[in-house]
Amino acid sequence: MIACIAVPGFELRAALRRAPSLALRPSALAPEAGTEPLIGPVTAAADALGVRPGMRLGEALATCPGLVLVERDPAAAEQAWEEILRSLEDAGFAVDPAEPGCVFFETRGVERLYGGLEPALQRALAAVGPGWDPQAGAAERRFAALAAATVARPGQVIVVSGDRLQDFLAPLPLSLLPLERERYAELEALGVRSLGQLAGLPGAAVAERLGPDGRRAWGLARGGAAAKIRGRRPPAELFEAIEFPEAVGNELTLRRAFSALLDTLLARPERRDRFVRKVAISARLVGGGSWRRTTTLRDPTVDRERIRAALAPKLAELPTPIVELRLELVALTESDGQQLELLAAGAEDRTRLREGLRQVRASTGSGSVCTVVEVAPWSRIPEARALFVPRDD
Amino acid sequence: MVAYPGGARAVRSAGRLNEPRPARVEVNFDGSPWQVNHQAVELVREEWRVLDRWWTEEPVSRRYFEVVLESGENTVVFRDEECECWFTQRGA
Numbered sequence: 001m002i003a004c005i006a007v008p009g010f011e012l013r014a015a016l017r018r019a020p021s022l023a024l025r026p027s028a029l030a031p032e033a034g035t036e037p038l039i040g041p042v043t044a045a046a047d048a049l050g051v052r053p054g055m056r057l058g059e060a061l062a063t064c065p066g067l068v069l070v071e072r073d074p075a076a077a078e079q080a081w082e083e084i085l086r087s088l089e090d091a092g093f094a095v096d097p098a099e100p101g102c103v104f105f106e107t108r109g110v111e112r113l114y115g116g117l118e119p120a121l122q123r124a125l126a127a128v129g130p131g132w133d134p135q136a137g138a139a140e141r142r143f144a145a146l147a148a149a150t151v152a153r154p155g156q157v158i159v160v161s162g163d164r165l166q167d168f169l170a171p172l173p174l175s176l177l178p179l180e181r182e183r184y185a186e187l188e189a190l191g192v193r194s195l196g197q198l199a200g201l202p203g204a205a206v207a208e209r210l211g212p213d214g215r216r217a218w219g220l221a222r223g224g225a226a227a228k229i230r231g232r233r234p235p236a237e238l239f240e241a242i243e244f245p246e247a248v249g250n251e252l253t254l255r256r257a258f259s260a261l262l263d264t265l266l267a268r269p270e271r272r273d274r275f276v277r278k279v280a281i282s283a284r285l286v287g288g289g290s291w292r293r294t295t296t297l298r299d300p301t302v303d304r305e306r307i308r309a310a311l312a313p314k315l316a317e318l319p320t321p322i323v324e325l326r327l328e329l330v331a332l333t334e335s336d337g338q339q340l341e342l343l344a345a346g347a348e349d350r351t352r353l354r355e356g357l358r359q360v361r362a363s364t365g366s367g368s369v370c371t372v373v374e375v376a377p378w379s380r381i382p383e384a385r386a387l388f389v390p391r392d393d
Numbered sequence: 394m395v396a397y398p399g400g401a402r403a404v405r406s407a408g409r410l411n412e413p414r415p416a417r418v419e420v421n422f423d424g425s426p427w428q429v430n431h432q433a434v435e436l437v438r439e440e441w442r443v444l445d446r447w448w449t450e451e452p453v454s455r456r457y458f459e460v461v462l463e464s465g466e467n468t469v470v471f472r473d474e475e476c477e478c479w480f481t482q483r484g485a
Contacts, residue, residue, distance in 0.1 A: 098421075143422045178423050212456075212474050216424055224422050230433055277465070278436070296438050298467060331435075333465060372410055380443050381453055382484040387407040 001107045001117060001159070002229055003138040005088070005124055006149040009041030009053070010101025013132060014077035015070045016043075018288070027068035031057055033319055039069070054181075075282040075290035075326075084128050086234070091127040094231025102149075104142060106229040121157040130155065143224030144169060147176050147195075165223050170196025177217040183210060195221040233331075235278075240265045241326035247286035249321030255312050259304075261327040266302055271332065275300035278331035281311050284324040291318055300333040366390070413480035416470055426458055429470055429481070433463040443471075457485055 007013065012029040016022055026049050029040025037057040049064040061067055081100040088095050092113055093105040107120055114120040121136045128134040137148025139160040147169060148158040160168045172195045174184055187210075192198050198206070199221040207215035219225065240261045248254060258281070265271075277300045282292035293314045301307065311327075357369050370388040379385050419428035427434050439459040446453045454474035461467055469485040472478070 146422075212424075212477075216422075220422055225420075227419065227421065227427070230427070233435075277461075296436060296461060300465065370408070373407070380445050382411045382482055383409045383413060385484070386410040388410050389407040 001138045001140060002104055002142050002145045003107045003121055003124065003136060004102065004104050004142075004145040004149040005128060006135050006137070006146070006152075007084075007101040007128065007132045008135070008150075009043075010081065010132075011072065011074075011077045012041040012043070012070060014080045014100075015073040015289075017076065017080070018073065019070070022068055022070060025068055026051065026064050026066060027070050028053075028060060030069040030071055032072060040072075071287075071289035073288075073290045074292045075284070078292065082235070084132070085232075087127045087129070088124060089234065091123055093124055093127070094229075096229045096232055098146075102146065104145065104229050105231070107138060117159060118157055121159075125155060125157070139165060139168075140226070141165065141224045142227050142229070143220045147172055150176060166196075166199070169221065169223065170194060170199070172196075174198065174217075177220055179213060179217050183214065183217070186210065235330050238265060238268055238270055238332075239326055239328040240268075241324055243324045244322070247321035247323055249318070251315055254315045254318070254322075254325065257325050258312055258315060258327065259308065261325065262304055262307060265327055265329060266304065271302075271329065274332040274334070275302055276307060276329050276331075277333050278329075279307060279311060280328040280330050281314060282326045282328070283318060283322040284326075285319065286321045286323055291322070293317065294330065296331075411482060411484035413471070413473075413482045416479045416481040418470055418472075418479035424456070424472070426460060426470055426479075429460060429462060429468060432466075435461045435463050435465075438467075459485075 009029075012027075015029060016027075023043055024045060026043060026046035028042040028046055028051060031037045031039060038054050039051070039057055039060050041053050042051050046064060046067060051060050051064050051067060055063070057069075077100050081097070085095050085097055085103065088103065088105070092110050094109070095103050095105050097103045105124070107117055110120045110123075111117050114123050117138060121138060125134050125136055133154035135149050135152035135154055136157040137145045137150070137152055137160070138157070139145040139148055140162045144160055144165055148160050151172065152158045174187055174193065174195065176195065177198075187193075187198065192201070198218055201218065203215065203218055206218040210217070242257050242261060244257075248257075266276075276297060278294065278296045280292060280294040282290060284290050293311070295310050295314070297307070297310060361369050367390040369391055371391040372386050373389050374386045375384070377385050417430050418426045421427050425437055425440070437458055437460050439457075441457050443453060443455045443457060452475065455471040456474065457469060457471040459467065459469050468481055469483070470479055470481050471485070473480060
């Protein structure tokens with residue numbers, strides 16, 4: 001079975017840990033800077049007053065003038081989520097996190113450990129912690145497990161057996177499907193309000209009307225495809241942070257601090273000569289809240305200049321001055337060596353290359369050596385940009 | 394009779410560079426790949442769509458993913474929305 005643990009409104013809950021008194025008042029997660037002004041998850045008090053997640057900010061404030069907007073705190077959310085994942089891993093669950101607040105795992109291995117499916121899921125809920133009000137669901141399909149966890153009450157476990165799958169999904173709302181807002185409206189206008197109604201339509205007709213996304217949603221409404229769950233590889237725990245005596249917004253200072261952190265971090269013995277694959281930079285903002293950017297390097301490296309070139313420009317995106325800068329090596333490679341080039345490119349090699357090509361041509365026949373000719377380098381279709389043309393001269 | 398020396402060359406046709414190759418891809422419920430050619434996807438670096446030639450009889454509609462595989466290999470895969478098949482591609 002596939003199990004899912006869901007913590008609804010996780011980002012809001014994580015942000016409220018700094019201001020727990022707001023949890024009982026009508027409050028909502030503030031819209032993300034630079035995006036559409038849509039509010040995030042809301043507290044129960046706000047929900048009772050008619051404020052819904054995803055509402056436009058203006059509409060939400062008109063509905064509830066006393067609504068408190070809680071600043072986003074992505075670094076705190078990520079840290080809290082990582083703690084939860086590690087706690088689940090410590091309890092023996094090989095977790096596959098989908099997003100902060102939603103994690104999947106395969107129960108087969110742990111059922112015997114805890115004496116059955118439900119005790120295992122209860123153990124998982126306990127590992128997350130009752131303070132987060134986690135909900136658990138299990139089914140043979142990933143989407144069905146997610147649906148079960150979403151409709152469960154805090155602390156409740158819902159197990160959907162294979163023969164009950166269709167009956168369980170049928171009355172559930174369409175909002176469980178990963179669709180755009182316009183699609184929900186389109187489906188509701190057609191009188192389709194539940195997963196069962198959508199699943200009952202012919203697949204081809206849904207695809208024709210709603211496109212590939214609709215077709216995918218139709219597949220999920222019927223239970224979704226069988227997919228395996230693969231436990232994640234726990235991230236590295238290497239980080240360095242610097243706290244500033246006063247708020248800093250000057251980019252030059254920030255870049256210097258970043259360079260100092262990078263040098264210290266790369267010199268840490270725990271790195272054990274491994275290369276850096278994924279790196280994150282985060283900051284605590286002066287007015288509260290946090291900021292975080294993660295980058296996966298195209299080629300794993302320990303070259304300071306390359307890491308600096310990839311991350312330092314992101315410092316310009318900081319919205320306000322900061323009081324703390326933190327650099328993390330999120331993922332390191334297993335290997336600690338790199339294959340060097342066989343031939344270094346240089347003018348003296350061209351003669352040898354030409355001679356080599358002549359020999360290849362002589363032994364394999366004409367047409368074996370080609371040259372690349374750009375025909376439409378501006379094309380968005382990669383195979384339309386260039387041709388390789390046989391070259392015999 | 395002497396054969397025209399350019400004849401052999403004239404019939405050779407040019408090939409396309411970075412032609413897509415069929416791939417075996419397993420996807421999550423949101424359509425993103427979690428396995429490519431039997432290798433697990435470590436992370437999805439980027440995702441984009443290409444819609445082109447919609448005015449012709451051979452429209453191009455692709456959903457691209459740049460992924461890092463378990464082995465550390467970077468690769469680009471896309472789902473052709475027209476034929477509903479997956480391909481890998483270099484140069485994307």
